[in-house]
Amino acid sequence: MKFKAIVIACGLALTATALAEDTGIPFPEGYRSWFHHRSTVNMTGHQPESNVGIQHVYANAAAVEGLRSGTFADGATFVVDRFKYEDAGNSSLSQGSRKVIAMMVRNAAKYPETGGWGFEAFKGGDPNQRVVKDGGKACFACHIPHADNNYLFSRNDKP
């Protein structure tokens, strides 16, 4: 019984790996020391539901420069680090477990179908759990309304 369970678990893992295509975007090593740009709280009721949580936006040096200048050079990278939130008492929400590390990487020539940004995401922050399956089109769909802002949700908030 235990053996069967392990086989099924392995099968699921292989299936998940097969479904996710490798975007070639490397895991953002060291992003926790990047510039913290801002945070957003997606409360219960937010759509898509999978994005509910406290999320922090980190920007690498090129992305900080882009936020200042309004133009993003290839290599500019944002990380959205999303956590479940937990009731900490006294009407406070604290960070719980990590849900996902999502990324936007600028490369105008490489990603023409998604606004010049490549999208990737790592479930639970695990470098081996890539979850973007469609070249980032589903991610990009929510960014399209922000085409006038380099497809970024953050506005009027220069570092």
Add this chain to the structure above:
Amino acid sequence: MKFKAIVIACGLALTATALAEDTGIPFPEGYRSWFHHRSTVNMTGHQPESNVGIQHVYANAAAVEGLRSGTFADGATFVVDRFKYEDAGNSSLSQGSRKVIAMMVRNAAKYPETGGWGFEAFKGGDPNQRVVKDGGKACFACHIPHADNNYLFSRNDKP
């Protein structure tokens, strides 16, 4: 009338300055590039009410080292950067205007009455609007229950 209003405004400013004692703790220049440790959301209903908002904790290099080792050297400094939150639609809360920049500065010999931490806060992030009036005792009161954790709210979250 305009002159009278200016005189009254100046009087209020002088009064505010007179009420707040100067803790000698300098404004934390450059803190926005420090390590972002974590964030908390104090929802409506949180006490004290003035602390309602989205708040980010930043740590300088000595404070990061202290979080890792469990011992804080003099000079270790935390900044709590607190913002009003605003309804951004789609059940999301975004950062609004800055409410305060609050600080904890480690100096074991200088601040024996407040756990070895000095407290200061700058209203609206204005270096000229110091708001700590009592040597930090009111701030410290909420930290006393965390004496076993160096008087820090953050637990189990090493950088």
